[in-house]
Amino acid sequence: MINNEEFDEYNVIKMDDGGLNPLDISRLESVKNLLKNNKINIITGNNRAFSAGANINNFVGMKDTEAFNLSMKGHEILDEIESFPMPVISVLNGYTLGGGLELALSTDFRIGGPKLKWGFPEVNLGILPGWGGTQRLKKLAGRANSEYIIMTGKTFNADDAVRYGIIAEISDNPMERAIELAVDLYKKSREAIINIKN
Known part of the structure; x- marks a missing residue:
């Protein structure tokens, strides 16, 4: 299930099927269609997973x-x-794997919880990330690191995510921290923010 809650400054899009929030095209479309162009947007999952990847x-x-x-x-x-x-912020609690990580990498800022487990396990299935994750990861982590992450198919932790530049920070309450960031960004010049993004 995907729903959203709108506040004056920010919009929360919550993916929560009660489990690992698997993704398909219709769920990605739903997330995209719930973004608000007059607010800071926050995408989150549940305490178990942001998303463990494509179904x-x-x-x-x-x-x-x-x-x-x-x-x-x-x-x-x-x-x-x-x-x-x-700006779009993703809150990464628990498992953020495969397509879920690709979705997170398409956002501007990623705030991780201490139990974050992330990676691209596709190589273990004989496939590769197919939604642009390889290119986005290279921009953040560099070529050598991104090839290591993708080719090994390993699962990494929150400290690794900071080291590789995947998340902006770790917080014991990443949703609360994301809201603080959203409120702060909303106070900035909208024109300046848009120009910085583009």
Whole structure:
């Protein structure tokens, strides 16, 4: 389930199916469509996971052309989130893997909880991140680090996320910290913020 709560300064988009919040194209579309261009946007999951990635069951029996189209559509949606005019913050509690990490990397700021577990496990399934995560990760972590992260398929912790430049900071209450950041950003010049983003 995806819903949102609007406040004067910020808009919270919550992905919470009670579990690991698997993603598919319709869920990505829902997140994108709930973004507000007059507020700072916060995307969050639940205490267990931001999102443990794309729903692998959707890939079973998929033809090559279908897989390609799925990848391109996901890439297009995350490009739209990345280029959204107002800042988007993601709150990363628990598992943030695969497609979930790709969604997080398309946001401007990532605030992590101490139990954050993140990575790209796709190589263990014989595939690779297909929604632009390889390119976004290189911008943050550099080529050598991003290749290590993606090729090993390892799961990393919150301290690693800071070291690799994946998250802005770790907070014991990342949602509270994200709200503080959103309120602070909302007080800045909107024109300046938009120009900095673009």
